[in-house]
Amino acid sequence: MEVILLKILDIFLFIFVMYTFSVVSSYIILGIISTKETVSYFKKNSFVNYKNIMSSEDSPSISIIAPAYNESLNVVENVRSLLSNHYVNYDVIIVNDGSKDDSLEKLIAAYDLEKIDYLLNEQIPTQPLREGVFKSKNPAFAKLIVVDKENGGKSDALNVGLNISTSKYVACIDVDCLLLEDALQKLVKPFLEVTDSKVIATGGVIRIANSCVIKNGKMLEINFPKKMIVRTQILEYLRAFLLGRMAWSRLNGLLVISGAFGMFDRKIAVDVGGYDVKTVGEDMEIIVRMRRVMEEKKIKYRVFFIPDPLCWTEAPESYKILISQRNRWTRGTIETLKKHRKMGLNPKYGKLGMISLPYWFIYERMAPLIEVVGLIYFIVLIYMGGVHWEYAITFFFLAYLFTVLFSLLAIFTEEMTYNEYKKKGVGFKMILTILLEPFLLHPVILYAAVRGNFDYYFNKNKKWGVMVRTGLKKEDS
Amino acid sequence: MNYIHALENYINNSPLFIQVLWSFCFVLLFIFILLVFLHSSLRGSLRKKEAIKKKYSEKYETLLIQYLYSEEVSEQQKIVRLLNRDSGNNFKRNSIVNTLIKLKDEISGELEVAILKLYDDLNLDTFAISKLKSKNPFRMINGIRQLNIFHVKSVHAKILEHVNHEDRLVRKEVQLYLVKLFQFEGLFFLDKLEAPLSEWNQIQLLEILKKFDNQDIPDVTAWLKSTNKFVVLFALKLVRVYNLYEKEKSLIDLLSHEDQKVRLETIITATHLQQLSIKSVIISKFEDISLEEQIAFLNFLKIAYEPAEVDFIHTHIYHTDFDIKRIALDLLKSNHKELYDSLDCNSEDKDFMKILNFMNA
Numbered sequence: 061m062e063v064i065l066l067k068i069l070d071i072f073l074f075i076f077v078m079y080t081f082s083v084v085s086s087y088i089i090l091g092i093i094s095t096k097e098t099v100s101y102f103k104k105n106s107f108v109n110y111k112n113i114m115s116s117e118d119s120p121s122i123s124i125i126a127p128a129y130n131e132s133l134n135v136v137e138n139v140r141s142l143l144s145n146h147y148v149n150y151d152v153i154i155v156n157d158g159s160k161d162d163s164l165e166k167l168i169a170a171y172d173l174e175k176i177d178y179l180l181n182e183q184i185p186t187q188p189l190r191e192g193v194f195k196s197k198n199p200a201f202a203k204l205i206v207v208d209k210e211n212g213g214k215s216d217a218l219n220v221g222l223n224i225s226t227s228k229y230v231a232c233i234d235v236d237c238l239l240l241e242d243a244l245q246k247l248v249k250p251f252l253e254v255t256d257s258k259v260i261a262t263g264g265v266i267r268i269a270n271s272c273v274i275k276n277g278k279m280l281e282i283n284f285p286k287k288m289i290v291r292t293q294i295l296e297y298l299r300a301f302l303l304g305r306m307a308w309s310r311l312n313g314l315l316v317i318s319g320a321f322g323m324f325d326r327k328i329a330v331d332v333g334g335y336d337v338k339t340v341g342e343d344m345e346i347i348v349r350m351r352r353v354m355e356e357k358k359i360k361y362r363v364f365f366i367p368d369p370l371c372w373t374e375a376p377e378s379y380k381i382l383i384s385q386r387n388r389w390t391r392g393t394i395e396t397l398k399k400h401r402k403m404g405l406n407p408k409y410g411k412l413g414m415i416s417l418p419y420w421f422i423y424e425r426m427a428p429l430i431e432v433v434g435l436i437y438f439i440v441l442i443y444m445g446g447v448h449w450e451y452a453i454t455f456f457f458l459a460y461l462f463t464v465l466f467s468l469l470a471i472f473t474e475e476m477t478y479n480e481y482k483k484k485g486v487g488f489k490m491i492l493t494i495l496l497e498p499f500l501l502h503p504v505i506l507y508a509a510v511r512g513n514f515d516y517y518f519n520k521n522k523k524w525g526v527m528v529r530t531g532l533k534k535e536d537s
Numbered sequence: 538m539n540y541i542h543a544l545e546n547y548i549n550n551s552p553l554f555i556q557v558l559w560s561f562c563f564v565l566l567f568i569f570i571l572l573v574f575l576h577s578s579l580r581g582s583l584r585k586k587e588a589i590k591k592k593y594s595e596k597y598e599t600l601l602i603q604y605l606y607s608e609e610v611s612e613q614q615k616i617v618r619l620l621n622r623d624s625g626n627n628f629k630r631n632s633i634v635n636t637l638i639k640l641k642d643e644i645s646g647e648l649e650v651a652i653l654k655l656y657d658d659l660n661l662d663t664f665a666i667s668k669l670k671s672k673n674p675f676r677m678i679n680g681i682r683q684l685n686i687f688h689v690k691s692v693h694a695k696i697l698e699h700v701n702h703e704d705r706l707v708r709k710e711v712q713l714y715l716v717k718l719f720q721f722e723g724l725f726f727l728d729k730l731e732a733p734l735s736e737w738n739q740i741q742l743l744e745i746l747k748k749f750d751n752q753d754i755p756d757v758t759a760w761l762k763s764t765n766k767f768v769v770l771f772a773l774k775l776v777r778v779y780n781l782y783e784k785e786k787s788l789i790d791l792l793s794h795e796d797q798k799v800r801l802e803t804i805i806t807a808t809h810l811q812q813l814s815i816k817s818v819i820i821s822k823f824e825d826i827s828l829e830e831q832i833a834f835l836n837f838l839k840i841a842y843e844p845a846e847v848d849f850i851h852t853h854i855y856h857t858d859f860d861i862k863r864i865a866l867d868l869l870k871s872n873h874k875e876l877y878d879s880l881d882c883n884s885e886d887k888d889f890m891k892i893l894n895f896m897n898a
Contacts, residue, residue: 104706107678112744118774119740179895181859181888252740253705255733255767450551454558461565468572475579487580491573 069446072437079430080459083423087466093307095473098367101306102477105368113252114147114245120228120252122150122244122323125221126235127214132161136170138235141277143203147244151203153221154235158190158211167206172198184219184334187212193224214319215335215342222334225326234320234373238269238279243370247323250364257360260350261324263317264365265301267480268294269372279372284486289382291493292501293375299470302367302477309365313416315351317363319343321371324350339399341392348400348417355409369478383508390428390512397425428509460498467494593629597636604655605640605648617658624659634661638686656687666692674704681707685714693719701732709738716742720749727760727768734767739774747778754779761787766796773799777806785812792818801830808837816841820849828858835864842868851876855886863892870896 113119124142128135135154142152156164167173178193191208209220218232229248233239243264251259270290273281285291308314319342332353335342347363354361376382397404397420404421406413441447471490474480481490548559597620604616623629634656641652656662661683668680669692681696683689699711712734715723724742727734760772761784769791776784791803792815807815819826819834826834835853838846853865866889870877884890 103675107675107682107706107710109741112741113737116740116744118743118778120736177895177898179863179892181863183859249737252737253735255735450555451558454555454562457562458558458565461562461569465565465569465572468569468576471576472572472579475576475583479583482584484584487577491576 069437069441072433076430076434076437083427084462086419086423087303087462090307091303091466091469093310094303094305095469097306097310098302098473098477101367108249110242110245113249114242117148119147119149119245120248121226122147122229122231122248123221123225123227123326124150124152124231124233124239124244125155125218125225126152126233127155127157127217127221128159128163128235129157129211129214129217130159130161130163131235132159132163132166134236135163136166137277139167139171139204141238142233142235143201144241144277145239145244146241147248150244151205151225151227153205153207153224155217155220156190156206156208157213157217158187158209164191164206164208168194171196171201171204171206173204173206178224180223183223183330186216186219186223189220213337215337215339218342219334219337222326222330227326229323230326230329231321231323232319233322233371236374237266237320238274238277238372239321240279240370240372243321244323246366246368246370247321250362250366251323251325254362254364257362258328258354259325259362259364260328260354261317261322261347262364262366263305263314263322264370265367266297266318266320267369267372268297268375270375270377272372274372282480282482284481284483284489287377288493288496288500289379290375290377291489292497293382295467295470295490295493295497296501296505297375298474299467301365302473303466303470305365306367308416309363311411311415312362313411313419314363314365315348315412315416315420316344317347317365320373328353336399339392339395340388341396344392345396345399348396348403348412351412352400352403352409355403355412367477369480379504382504383511386505386508387512387515390509391516393420393425394513394516397421428506429513431506432510463498464494467497590632593632594636594639597633598640601636601640601652601655605644605651617655620655620659624661624664630661630664633659634683637661638683641686653688662687662689665689666695669695669699674702674707677702677704677707678710681710681714685710685717688718690718697726697729700726700729705732705735708732709735709741712738712742713745716745720751721746721753721755724755727763727771730765730768734765734771739767739771742771743774743778752779754781757781757784758787761791766794766799769794769796769799770802773802773806777809780810782810782812785810785814788812789815789818797827797830800826801833804830804833804837808833808840811841813841813843816843816846820846823849828861832858832860832864835861835868838868839864842872844872847873847876854880855884855889859888859892862888866892866896 124145126138126142131138139152139154154167156167173194174197175192176195180189180193187210189207189209194206194208196202196204205224207220207224209217221232222230229251231244231247247262247264250262268285268290269279270287271283271285272279273283285294305314305316322343324346328350329346332346332349334346336345336349339345351361351363376385397417400417403409403413404417409417438447438452468491471494548556551559600616600619604613607613607616620633624633637652637656641649644652665680665683665687666689668676668683671677671680677699681699684692684696693715696711696714699707702708702711712726715726717723724746754775757772757775760768761776763769763772773791775781776788788803788807788810792800794800794803804815804819816837819830823831823834838850842850847869850865850868853861854869856862856865866877869880880893882890882893884893
């Protein structure tokens, strides 16, 4: 019996060692590709003149679609920020997703809205309209369309936006995000620039705006937050965006475009059926589905990622909300991978099937579970007195040093390109965050991921969860 | 010291594998400490670099403004000598050029001419021209961009050589140079262009062209017949923007182009110019063209409808596409009210009924 148990433990040990080795190798490879790609993007785009594009009537039309649910507190100001974009040929579609507060009334009063007759082509089935479609009587707000509908969730609201829009491209964003004035022209650029394949979607970096100073929808001052929970998330975002997604963009293997800020070819998004209302990971799911359709139709396509800091959002400041958010992300990942499992390791789907999806499954979907099993394995070993402490401590140090070095690479990439945190003293705070993050954020993320797995299998009714926002720091105008 | 000694003893007495792992740890730790110092110095140097940049930019801006507004030739010469001396240094030369670019953007007329002359007097163009030979595309782009901004026309033949450069950013810079400095004449690079011309570049070029006082556009017929579909697409945009009504024949030919995007752009252009002659051509092959082309054509009919097309419209009120159905019904209602009123109001086609109810409301 003991022999069998020891054999099993040996097999586990082998799996853990191989898994760790492959994780470290893949991170190193992706990190190198990303850093090169980010620096190259930064260099290439330092020559670009965006003025002609944003002011040209020949530029393609873009609709910004922003779903809003009970956003009464900030909705008027957030819409003003969306309307202040410098791009000429765009409109803003706010979809009030059955809010129970006075969001609609506030919008009607602030923007002088009136109900209009609108023939809606329901290309994607959605919940019905409630009060209907509104436009402003004031020509200054001619770009604004407000749609009031029955509650159906974020995906459903985005689908209504896709149905309403007549633009060539749609930028789907969270209404509470701060979009910089040149965001649209930067995001639309790959669609217009690439000539050898069809660009189906582009996504941008999400930056964390907690503690930053914003005035009239403009970023006035970028500050490094005081709260460690927010700092660690900044570090995590930098790592994910600058060292992860840039590499996947380069390899044309990107599977996620953040729901807070992404642009799509509207026709393709509609043709594939829009957002899936049954998943909480709608942002990942739609990209995977769009890619799947393109692969099946054998059309050469690209999904791009833009590293410019164009979209700023508020990150959770409490562990409870953070856990709820990451729980949802985990469930979204599981749902998407399960739904599209047919493509995994299927050569018919090219890189998507052979690299992106397996990677995502092994290193994103399975990572928290393997980590938990590893912890249990370690506890069993302690109980059995089978821990070689000198090995354990050495491996722990190695893993920790690798993690902090990887974070440091992300910080270096940020400093050498956008260098957003210029203030004196921030450098030290960044290093401190790098050293503490594995102890402060990682266990929370791991816990949230495990909870996400549990909820996915045993608590099917759980949907979005609540994101309580404190509001971005705004200066009075 | 005892601790270090104990650690040393521990490592020396450990198995080889542990020794290797600890060696790794020490290497990573060393790299980490090194990078922390490097990070600190990088932040410091970035701040310092920015301050130096600002300092020199302010210095040269003051000198250049003095030069521009000075009425004494001797003072101007003194400034030129000073700038000449500084331009030997790479960093300072870049700073001078950047300041000149900044000032050039802010002024016009005689002062702008004076800046161009100063750029010439300082022989800064030689540095820019030397970059044309570089294998590094970014250096090339920088050089062409500078020559463009300071109107150095003499090197256009050298620059034209790069019109089909493998790097699309270089190609873009070449195109911008030619069109900005040679206006519509610069468009003749299209004759040589074999590489793609992206939508992004097309919009940029159109915006530059729109700004010129002289709007005499050259003959675009050859470009409409180009084997490069990107040149055709751009030529169609020129036809549209400059209302080239006489290109009707070419447009009809392009309706049979193999590329769907070209055909669609042709219909959009014909719509803009209200070229009625394309109607019969499209109607004759309406079922064979793509949905986008069909919708674009029906949008054309919205502004150029003739009663003789009633049968064509009537056959499309039950089309499977919502937009085609909507436009067809709309045309019917506006032009043939009796026929519209006689339509079956109990159709099983949900979209049809939805549109009808909306129109009747």
